[in-house]
Amino acid sequence: MDTSVHTKFDNSIVLPELANDTIEPHLNLRPKNFDEYPGQERVCENLKVYTQAAKLRGKMLDHCLFHGPPGLGKTTLAGIVAETMGYQIKVTSGPVIERAADLMGILASIESKTILFIDEIHRLPSNVEEILYSAMEDMRLDILIGQGPTARTVKFDLPPFCIIGATTKAGAISAPLRDRFGIQEHLDFYSPESLTKILMRSAKIMNAQLENEAAFLLSTRCRGTPRIANQLLKRILDFALVSNKISIDCDVVNLALKRLGVDSEGLCIMDRDFLKIMKDRYQGGPVGLDAIAAALNEEKSTLEDVYEPYLVYRGFVLRTARGRMLSDLGKNHLDN
Ligand SMILES: Nc1ncnc2c1ncn2[C@@H]1O[C@H](COP(=O)(O)OP(=O)(O)OP(=O)(O)O)[C@@H](O)[C@H]1O
Ligand SMILES: [Mg+2]
Structure with missing residues (x-):
C-alpha cells in the first residue's frame, strides 16, 4: 500500500x-x-x-x-x-x-x-x-x-x-x-504497550517531550497501527506548538484527537460512518460490502483492506457467510 x-x-x-x-x-x-x-x-x-x-x-x-x-x-x-x-x-x-x-x-x-x-x-x-x-x-x-x-x-x-x-x-x-x-x-494489530514504546521513540526522534500517560492514551486511539500512531503524534505536536505547550500531556492529546474526529475507541470518521450505514440503513445487517461501499462512496477494496480489518478485530463488525453484521458492541458504541 x-x-x-x-x-x-x-x-x-x-x-x-x-x-x-x-x-x-x-x-x-x-x-x-x-x-x-x-x-x-x-x-x-x-x-x-x-x-x-x-x-x-x-x-x-x-x-x-x-x-x-x-x-x-x-x-x-x-x-x-x-x-x-x-x-x-x-x-x-x-x-x-x-x-x-x-x-x-x-x-x-x-x-x-x-x-x-x-x-x-x-x-x-x-x-x-x-x-x-x-x-x-x-x-x-x-x-x-x-x-x-x-x-x-x-x-x-x-x-x-x-x-x-x-x-x-x-x-x-x-x-x-x-x-x-x-x-x-x-503481522497483527499492536498492543497499547508496544505502541507506547513506538510513540516514545518517535517523539524522541522528533525532539518532542511526550509524557508517558499521554503516549499510552494515544496508543489506545490509533487503531493498533504504528503508521496511524505516528501520523496522529505529528498532528498532536502541531496542536501543542500552536497552543504553546512544551510537554505533550493527556489534555493536549484529548483536545487534538477530538479535533481530528478520533473517538474514545480510536475510530475515525470513516469507521463510524461504516458502522452507522450498517445500523441505520441495513438494521445492523447482514449486508454486503458492495452495498456499504456504494453508500459510503468509497472503493470496496479500500474498505476491505484499510477500514474493515480493525473493526472486525475489535469485534464491532462480524463477518458472516450471509454478509457483514453490526455486533452489539458496535451498536453500543454508536449509541454512546
Ligand atoms: N514495530 C514498529 N516500530 C516502530 N515503528 C514502526 C513499526 N512498524 C511500523 N512502524 C512505522 O509505521 C510506518 C508504517 O510501516 P510500514 O510502511 O512498514 O507498514 P506496511 O505494513 O509496509 O504498510 P503498507 O501495507 O501500507 O505498505 C513506518 O513508517 C514505520 O515508521
Ligand atoms: Mg509497505
Missing part, C-alpha cells in the same frame, strides 16, 4: 525506492533493526532465528512473505531483514511490474546477496507471476526466444538472491506463488 517515490532502474524499469514513508517527509521514523522495532514479538523472534541460521549456514535466507493490514510494519521489517543479513535491497511493487519482460529485466540484473522486495505482491499479473516460479525455486530464469516452431528456451542462472513479498491480501496470492515462500509471517 506504499505510494513510494519511483526511480529509474538501470535497465529502464521503474522501481519505487525504499524511501521514507510518505507520511514522514522530514524525519525517518522507520526502525532499522529489531531493537528499534517493538511489537510483533513472535514474528521478530522467528525472523531472528531464520536470519541467524542462514548466516551460520552461509546460505541465502529463504524467500519471505509478510502479510497483514496496512501500516503494521511489513516494509519496515523487510528493511530490517536486509540490514540484519547485510544484503542490499531492491524495491518494486506488483502494480509497477506490468509485463513479463519488466520482471525478467529486474531479475537479470540482480546481484548476489540481494533482497528483491515486492510490495503488494498480490497485484502481480499472472503471466509475470509465472516467471517467479523457476526464479524462486531453482534460481533460474527461463527465457523464451522467438515464436512458433523456432521458439526456444534459454536458461539463465541467477545469483543467490531472496524475495520478500508483502501484501495486505494473503488470500489473493495464488497457491503456487504462496507455496514458494519458505517463510510466511502474519
